[in-house]
Amino acid sequence: xxxxxxxxxxxxxxxxxxxxxxxxxxxxxxxxxxxxxxxxxxxxxxxxxxxxxxxxxxxxxxxxxxxxxxxxxxxxxxxxxxxxxxxxxxxxxxxxxxxxxxxxxxxxxxxxxxxxxxxxxxxxxxxxxxxxxxxxxxxxxxxxxxxxxxxxxxxxxxxxxxxxxxxxxxxxxxxxxxxxxxxxxxxxxxxxxxxxxxxxxxxxxxxxxxxxxxxxxxxxxxxxxxxxxxxxxxxxxxxxxxxxxxxxxxxxxxxxxxxxxxxxxxxx
Amino acid sequence: xxxxxxxxxxxxxxxxxxxxxxxxxxxxxxxxxxxxxxxxxxxxxxxxxxxxxxxxxxxxxxxxxxxxxxxxxxxxxxxxxxxxxxxxxxxxxxxxxxxxxxxxxxxxxxxxxxxxxxxxxxxxxxxxxxxxxxxxxxxxxxxxxxxxxxxxxxxxxxxxxxxxxxxxxxxxxxxxxxxxxxxxxxxxxxxxxxxxxxxxxxxxxxxxxxxxxxxxxxxxxxxxxxxxxxxxxxxxxxxxxxxxxxxxxxxxxxxxxxxxxxxxxxxxxxxxxxxxxxxxxxxxxxxxxxxxxxxxxxxxxxxxxxxxxxxxxxxxxxxxxxxxxxxxxxxxxxxxxxxxxxxxxxxxxxxxxxxxxxxxxxxxxxxxxxxxxxxxxxxxxxxxxxx
Numbered sequence: 001x002x003x004x005x006x007x008x009x010x011x012x013x014x015x016x017x018x019x020x021x022x023x024x025x026x027x028x029x030x031x032x033x034x035x036x037x038x039x040x041x042x043x044x045x046x047x048x049x050x051x052x053x054x055x056x057x058x059x060x061x062x063x064x065x066x067x068x069x070x071x072x073x074x075x076x077x078x079x080x081x082x083x084x085x086x087x088x089x090x091x092x093x094x095x096x097x098x099x100x101x102x103x104x105x106x107x108x109x110x111x112x113x114x115x116x117x118x119x120x121x122x123x124x125x126x127x128x129x130x131x132x133x134x135x136x137x138x139x140x141x142x143x144x145x146x147x148x149x150x151x152x153x154x155x156x157x158x159x160x161x162x163x164x165x166x167x168x169x170x171x172x173x174x175x176x177x178x179x180x181x182x183x184x185x186x187x188x189x190x191x192x193x194x195x196x197x198x199x200x201x202x203x204x205x206x207x208x209x210x211x212x213x214x215x216x217x218x219x220x221x222x223x224x225x226x227x228x229x230x231x232x233x234x235x236x237x238x239x240x241x242x243x244x245x246x247x248x249x250x251x252x253x254x255x256x257x258x259x260x261x262x263x264x265x266x267x268x
Numbered sequence: 269x270x271x272x273x274x275x276x277x278x279x280x281x282x283x284x285x286x287x288x289x290x291x292x293x294x295x296x297x298x299x300x301x302x303x304x305x306x307x308x309x310x311x312x313x314x315x316x317x318x319x320x321x322x323x324x325x326x327x328x329x330x331x332x333x334x335x336x337x338x339x340x341x342x343x344x345x346x347x348x349x350x351x352x353x354x355x356x357x358x359x360x361x362x363x364x365x366x367x368x369x370x371x372x373x374x375x376x377x378x379x380x381x382x383x384x385x386x387x388x389x390x391x392x393x394x395x396x397x398x399x400x401x402x403x404x405x406x407x408x409x410x411x412x413x414x415x416x417x418x419x420x421x422x423x424x425x426x427x428x429x430x431x432x433x434x435x436x437x438x439x440x441x442x443x444x445x446x447x448x449x450x451x452x453x454x455x456x457x458x459x460x461x462x463x464x465x466x467x468x469x470x471x472x473x474x475x476x477x478x479x480x481x482x483x484x485x486x487x488x489x490x491x492x493x494x495x496x497x498x499x500x501x502x503x504x505x506x507x508x509x510x511x512x513x514x515x516x517x518x519x520x521x522x523x524x525x526x527x528x529x530x531x532x533x534x535x536x537x538x539x540x541x542x543x544x545x546x547x548x549x550x551x552x553x554x555x556x557x558x559x560x561x562x563x564x565x566x567x568x569x570x571x572x573x574x575x576x577x578x579x580x581x582x583x584x585x586x587x588x589x590x591x592x593x594x595x596x597x598x599x600x601x602x603x604x605x606x607x608x609x610x611x612x613x614x615x616x617x618x619x620x621x622x623x624x625x626x627x628x629x630x631x632x633x634x635x636x637x638x639x640x641x642x643x644x645x646x647x648x649x650x651x652x653x654x655x
Binding site: 043044045046047080083084085086087088089104105106107108109110112113114116118121122124125126127128129130191208210212213215217218220221222223224225227228231232235236239240242243246247250 | 298299300301302303304308309310311313314337340341342343369372373374375376378379381382385386387388389390391392393394396443446447448450451454455458459461462463465466467468469470478481607610611612
């Protein structure tokens with residue numbers, strides 16, 4: 001069964017312990033940033049910051065809200081990065097994590113362009129760069145541990161479990177507290193479903209979460225790639241047929257086999 | 269050094285300087301990495317090199333398979349004179365694409381990995397495999413020119429080998445080679461469009477459509493002959509070999525037909541998706557859309573269908589230039605301008621990105637100059653020389 005994490009923005013206090021735990025577990029360096037007048041820092045996820053808390057101060061239903069959003073890889077059910085990667089460096093594991101393998105990557109960065117959530121990041125400052133993104137702590141999970149961010153979260157805003165159970169629980173929380181949640185579990189259907197699920201007191205587009213369709217982004221690519229074998233055979237057959245017909249018409253006397261050498265050396 | 273005003277090859281000197289400047293930028297890129305030498309970022313992971321060198325480069329090199337198909341498969345001997353230059357330009361175009369990728373890839377020394385780790389679901393994998401195979405096909409298609417030249421040289425070492433043997437081998441497989449070239453081109457020209465199908469959320473709906481691969485193929489087929497007209501007009505200025513007006517106007521007519529079909533597909537597709545209103549409402553993106561359609565499709569169709577223009581060498585040349593510009597505009601739109609950047613990022617190419625792209629083009633032009641000087645670029649000539 002596939003694992004997931006439920007993030008409840010109503011329970012998050014923006015302490016960013018998850019950010020620190022993530023850096024510690026993945027041995028990521030700190031980043032030098034400039035003061036932007038907010039406690040939110042660093043400003044964006046990067047190859048050295050795989051998760052971060054975004055601070056949102058906004059108005060909804062005539063009320064002021066201070067809402068936090070945890071940003072990291074959503075671990076899609078149909079990941080664009082895995083479909084895009086020409087060497088198969090990205091894999092969706094049966095446990096739910098989308099993992100990346102340095103030993104296959106050639107650095108084309110198609111994954112970064114393809115991701116509908118804008119998550120994979122590159123080590124731009126390194127002459128020998130790799131892609132970096134949240135791995136859902138696949139290493140910890142394989143040892144029976146929870147992801148580092150979930151383990152460290154002091155308020156229970158992050159809950160780790162079976163994805164299906166978490167979806168049920170999310171809907172129960174909404175049903176029990178209709179005035180505290182919008183009736184939408186982000187990630188249940190987005191781009192065909194994601195392992196990470198979100199609950200929020202305000203509509204998700206106000207949190208800066210991408211507004212995406214329910215269809216997996218890989219659908220049209222799969223269709224197009226499915227047409228490759230018939231196109232290959234079809235074009236080869238049509239071209240051979242045209243060549244044969246043209247050849248026959250040009251030599252009404254009709255020598256049976258077309259003579260290539262003669263054909264190319266005939267001056268126009 | 270004797271300075272003779274008439275024989276200073278100004279063009280060659282300028283091109284050489286551009287190549288050298290690009291070489292310096294390339295060295296800096298390998299030493300300091302992509303971050304220091306480009307303005308690409310997590311928000312814009314594909315920059316000028318992918319839009320120009322890959323997306324435009326591959327499409328503009330489509331003259332190779334369209335002309336080879338017209339001459340060798342459809343038997344239009346009239347166009348024989350442009351087939352060989354078209355194949356050479358295509359070969360150089362693809363070499364340029366591969367060189368650009370060796371600069372753009374984060375780990376170019378691992379480019380061979382794609383041969384051992386196949387993800388057959390990835391359109392980029394298909395593009396890579398096709399580009400590799402097609403570059404080999406183009407090299408073989410062009411190789412008779414080299415063998416013809418070698419067999420006519422009278423140097424002791426070169427004379428010892430009978431260059432007629434490889435020439436005969438290549439000629440005996442010429443038709444299968446041309447067919448393979450057409451198949452490979454059809455596949456990867458369209459798959460460059462399939463690559464963008466992965467971005468339904470970020471590519472603007474004026475361009476995002478499930479038939480993007482078909483649109484890519486048609487625009488490539490249309491720009492092939494236009495690019496051949498453009499190049500042969502340029503090279504006729506430098507090297508003589510004037511193309512007959514009959515050939516030029518024939519190519520123009522063919523381009524107009526394909527462009528017409530392409531325009532029809534684009535409009536019907538927008539209608540079918542119910543997004544036709546976007547061409548009026550989706551400001552500012554609709555300006556980009558109208559730009560590429562007017563410059564690269566509508567104006568050339570009008571010009572190429574006027575018989576007075578089809579008899580005028582200069583006007584034919586400029587109409588072909590419009591088609592080429594329109595295609596470049598289109599490829600930049602789909603791979604950069606209409607593709608949403610991650611929030612909080614901006615992208616304007618670094619001067620080194622421009623320098624390397626310019627150097628690759630200049631490099632290809634130098635090789636074309638050399639080829640025109642050293643190799644039999646027209647098969648009729650070859651027959652006279654070696655026959």
